[in-house]
Amino acid sequence: MITRILLLLFLPSVIAQDLCEDGKDGYKVRLSIKTALGDKAYDWNESEMFLFRSSLAFAMRKYTQEEKFEISNILVCNETKRVSFVFVVTSPNDSTKLIPKDQVASAVRKHRHRLNSAFLLSDGTLEFVGIPPTLATPITYSTQPWLIVFGVVIGAVAVGILSVLMSTMTRRRRAADKGIDSGKEEERIEGFVKENGTSLTRLDSKDGDYNKAFSNDERFTKL
Amino acid sequence: MKLKLKLPNPGLDERIPSHAELERIEKEDAGERPQWDNKTQYMLTCVGFCVGLGNVWRFPYLCQSHGGGAFMIPFLILLVLEGIPLLHLEFAIGQRLRKGSVGVWTAINPYLAGVGISSMLVSFLVGMYYNTIIAWVMWYFFNSFQDPLPWSQCPVNENRSGLVSECARSSPVDYFWYRETLNTTSSIGETGGMQWWVVVCLVCAWTLLWVCCIRGIETTGKAVYITSTLPYVVLTIFLIRGLTLKGSVRGIEFLFTPDLDELLNPSTWLDAGAQVFYSFSLAFGGLISFSSYNSVHNNCEQDAVIISIINGLTSIYAAIVIYSIIGFRATERFDECLNGNILTLLNVFDLPEGNITETNYDSFIQNLNSTAPDALQELGLRTCDMQTFLSQGVEGTGLAFIVFTEAITKMPVSPLWSVLFFIMLFCLGLSTMFGSVEGVVVPLQDLNIFPKRWPKEIFTGMVCFASFGLAVIFAQGSGNYWLALFDSFAGSIPLLIIAFCEMMAVSYIYGIDRFNDDIKFMIGHKPNIFWQATWRFISPLVVLVIFLFYFVTTISKDLTYIAWDPESVNFPALVTLNYPQWVYIIIFLLSGVPALFIPGVALYKLIQKRCCKKEKHTEEAISSTSARIHMSDEADKSDTNINTLHSDNHN
Numbered sequence: 001m002i003t004r005i006l007l008l009l010f011l012p013s014v015i016a017q018d019l020c021e022d023g024k025d026g027y028k029v030r031l032s033i034k035t036a037l038g039d040k041a042y043d044w045n046e047s048e049m050f051l052f053r054s055s056l057a058f059a060m061r062k063y064t065q066e067e068k069f070e071i072s073n074i075l076v077c078n079e080t081k082r083v084s085f086v087f088v089v090t091s092p093n094d095s096t097k098l099i100p101k102d103q104v105a106s107a108v109r110k111h112r113h114r115l116n117s118a119f120l121l122s123d124g125t126l127e128f129v130g131i132p133p134t135l136a137t138p139i140t141y142s143t144q145p146w147l148i149v150f151g152v153v154i155g156a157v158a159v160g161i162l163s164v165l166m167s168t169m170t171r172r173r174r175a176a177d178k179g180i181d182s183g184k185e186e187e188r189i190e191g192f193v194k195e196n197g198t199s200l201t202r203l204d205s206k207d208g209d210y211n212k213a214f215s216n217d218e219r220f221t222k223l
Numbered sequence: 224m225k226l227k228l229k230l231p232n233p234g235l236d237e238r239i240p241s242h243a244e245l246e247r248i249e250k251e252d253a254g255e256r257p258q259w260d261n262k263t264q265y266m267l268t269c270v271g272f273c274v275g276l277g278n279v280w281r282f283p284y285l286c287q288s289h290g291g292g293a294f295m296i297p298f299l300i301l302l303v304l305e306g307i308p309l310l311h312l313e314f315a316i317g318q319r320l321r322k323g324s325v326g327v328w329t330a331i332n333p334y335l336a337g338v339g340i341s342s343m344l345v346s347f348l349v350g351m352y353y354n355t356i357i358a359w360v361m362w363y364f365f366n367s368f369q370d371p372l373p374w375s376q377c378p379v380n381e382n383r384s385g386l387v388s389e390c391a392r393s394s395p396v397d398y399f400w401y402r403e404t405l406n407t408t409s410s411i412g413e414t415g416g417m418q419w420w421v422v423v424c425l426v427c428a429w430t431l432l433w434v435c436c437i438r439g440i441e442t443t444g445k446a447v448y449i450t451s452t453l454p455y456v457v458l459t460i461f462l463i464r465g466l467t468l469k470g471s472v473r474g475i476e477f478l479f480t481p482d483l484d485e486l487l488n489p490s491t492w493l494d495a496g497a498q499v500f501y502s503f504s505l506a507f508g509g510l511i512s513f514s515s516y517n518s519v520h521n522n523c524e525q526d527a528v529i530i531s532i533i534n535g536l537t538s539i540y541a542a543i544v545i546y547s548i549i550g551f552r553a554t555e556r557f558d559e560c561l562n563g564n565i566l567t568l569l570n571v572f573d574l575p576e577g578n579i580t581e582t583n584y585d586s587f588i589q590n591l592n593s594t595a596p597d598a599l600q601e602l603g604l605r606t607c608d609m610q611t612f613l614s615q616g617v618e619g620t621g622l623a624f625i626v627f628t629e630a631i632t633k634m635p636v637s638p639l640w641s642v643l644f645f646i647m648l649f650c651l652g653l654s655t656m657f658g659s660v661e662g663v664v665v666p667l668q669d670l671n672i673f674p675k676r677w678p679k680e681i682f683t684g685m686v687c688f689a690s691f692g693l694a695v696i697f698a699q700g701s702g703n704y705w706l707a708l709f710d711s712f713a714g715s716i717p718l719l720i721i722a723f724c725e726m727m728a729v730s731y732i733y734g735i736d737r738f739n740d741d742i743k744f745m746i747g748h749k750p751n752i753f754w755q756a757t758w759r760f761i762s763p764l765v766v767l768v769i770f771l772f773y774f775v776t777t778i779s780k781d782l783t784y785i786a787w788d789p790e791s792v793n794f795p796a797l798v799t800l801n802y803p804q805w806v807y808i809i810i811f812l813l814s815g816v817p818a819l820f821i822p823g824v825a826l827y828k829l830i831q832k833r834c835c836k837k838e839k840h841t842e843e844a845i846s847s848t849s850a851r852i853h854m855s856d857e858a859d860k861s862d863t864n865i866n867t868l869h870s871d872n873h874n
């Protein structure tokens with residue numbers, strides 16, 4: 001009689017162990033708490049395990065939306081010092097039936113962020129072996145940032161070119177107006193100005209010292 | 224010294240201004256020739272021309288691969304025996320003859336005009352590909368204004384199931400460089416089409432260069448205040464930042480650990496000689512031009528020594544900075560590798576965290592090796608070797624765009640460091656380009672290719688536009704391979720030949736006696752025995768030896784290049800391919816044609832002289848003073864037509 005009672009008491013847990021250790025529909029979980037948190041790492045104990053089972057039950061509830069998963073539906077085995085273990089999820093209606101792997105995976109993926117936050121970990125440090133993390137959405141820009149910078153630079157360059165060309169034009173006009181006296185200006189213009197038939201060699205020759213224009217006229221005076 | 228070999232050189236006095244002439248020009252401050260606003264501009268421009276990308280990404284690599292601190296010895300010795308004399312020679316001859324490279328060599332002897340034209344061609348070809356590197360730098364600069372940096376993570380593939388395969392197999396920095404920047408093909412034969420974003424960056428680079436060079440030294444003289452000084456500021460900032468990072472000292476140790484056995488290796492000396500030569504941007508003609516705008520009594524000897532010292536010190540300083548950052552990167556990679564292995568071990572053996580750390584890792588592995596070596600093999604642990612990480616791909620574009628950018632992503636506030644780094648590279652490159660453009664524009668002016676009344680803005684604009692037009696080949700998918708081709712062949716052998724000819728011309732055709740007198744006239748004392756020995760024997764010998772070595776190695780071996788091929792077996796390692804046959808023609812054109820111009824032009828002038836002898840006699844009859852002064856540099860052109868447009872402005 002007592003054995004029968006004992007058997008009845010321990011049967012569910014024995015069955016549960018069997019379900020978990022079968023390993024077909026279960027996932028291995030690995031936590032790297034010290035890597036993630038360093039000095040602020042907490043110890044892994046019963047309470048933390050309780051939190052895990054409850055958060056997983058929460059994830060299953062949200063995923064299925066009607067079925068009321070309890071903590072007893074989450075079975076855990078093969079715990080190691082690494083802090084790794086295997087878990088399986090049983091159906092709330094029938095505790096001998098396991099929820100299929102892919103459903104569990106989808107539930108975990110959907111609420112990965114909540115699960116991570118519960119433990120202050122990330123996708124890499126709370127590892128579900130066999131469930132790859134969802135990749136973050138790549139940032140898309142309406143205009144590529146490099147085009148904006150390029151626009152700014154090329155605009156500045158264009159302004160520079162225009163101002164230089166403008167100043168050249170004004171210099172030419174000014175030089176054309178002034179005539180020989182433009183020797184006062186320091187700028188050099190590669191002798192392209194022709195002035196009323198006389199030839200100017202250099203517009204920057206100093207006043208009065210050496211009038212090259214004069215000496216050149218000997219050779220180049222047009223008759 | 225008794226043997227003063229000098230080749231006959233008739234008519235030299237007619238072609239060059241005499242000392243009295245120079246004094247007069249100096250006093251009158253006359254001359255359509257531009258002038259420097261002050262000495263600082265001149266020094267900054269020369270320093271900027273000499274200090275370029277090679278100081279940052281070639282010298283540190285050579286230093287580290289040839290015995291670290293021991294490399295300083297051949298480098299400094301050859302700096303003194305080869306670099307300084309050649310630099311002084313170019314400065315002095317430019318200052319004395321007051322012309323660009325074509326003008327100077329034509330004045331020394333009309334048959335030597337080919338040397339100047341060769342310089343011009345090499346400046347043009349090198350400028351073409353150098354500015355493409357600047358365009359790539361600008362692309363990275365434009366992309367640095369975002370957080371996270373685009374080369375810090377792999378992009379996600381179309382169905383968002385994973386990372387792009389090419390990126391996942393190599394690394395985000397490699398992927399960004401080879402795929403998103405270059406979009407490189409797998410061999411030089413496949414062109415891969417025009418990459419529009421590279422063309423856009425090329426446009427930007429060439430227009431920016433044009434706006435800085437638009438009026439020659441008038442505008443570049445202002446631009447160099449920034450482009451020559453900013454790199455030093457940024458290097459200092461990086462040094463301070465680098466020294467505060469973990470592992471930086473390890474990198475500096477790696478750089479300077481001397482290995483004196485390397486000194487016995489001849490290739491160390493040859494690499495040192497080549498580095499000194501190319502680092503000084505000699506034989507481009509730009510330095511001769513810059514120096515010709517100086518006043519006649521400028522102390523060119525002092526300038527040469529100062530600029531050489533600055534160049535050498537900059538190389539060493541840049542090497543320290545670069546290797547501090549490389550040390551940091553190597554340490555990060557090593558830690559990552561080790562932690563990855565530790566994690567694998569913990570997972571496999573289900574040990575609690577903290578059981579295996581960096582300190583007891585080795586003993587644990589040894590233990591495992593002795594107890595269960597098969598299990599160890601099966602784990603597939605990566606080998607983490609600090610030396611390998613320190614010596615990875617650390618020269619050329621690989622250093623700047625792969626290794627350094629990766630290091631930057633690991634630093635906090637990465638966009639800031641990225642922006643600073645690429646501004647520095649941009650300034651280094653741009654200041655070198657000023658010299659290149661000068662080396663092309665001034666010879667064109669001297670050759671009277673363009674009518675004299677055209678303003679300088681149009682000259683520089685046309686040169687920039689033509690260079691841009693041809694540089695578009697580097698914007699193709701295979702552009703990177705073309706650039707490597709140009710870098711290896713256009714900018715190497717011809718320069719050595721030109722430099723050798725320059726020294727021979729000045730020492731033996733112009734005459735070392737006359738040159739000594741000129742320098743005495745310009746700076747007040749005759750150059751001492753050091754200069755005599757180096758100009759006449761030592762420096763030409765060094766250049767000749769380097770040239771022969773390069774020539775022999777190029778001819779004797781199969782020419783290969785490295786390519787990025789995602790389908791290759793060893794991907795992500797670069798694959799070595801042979802050049803196809805048609806590329807050999809291009810190599811000959813790049814290396815041979817500039818060099819062949821030297822004898823070619825001499826021959827052309829000889830033929831011209833022979834068949835038009837009659838006209839020449841008529842011209843020499845006019846020997847009035849004014850004619851001599853103004854016809855001085857027209858004497859050899861008088862064969863074809865009487866171009867009276869010296870400085871006069873008649874159409």
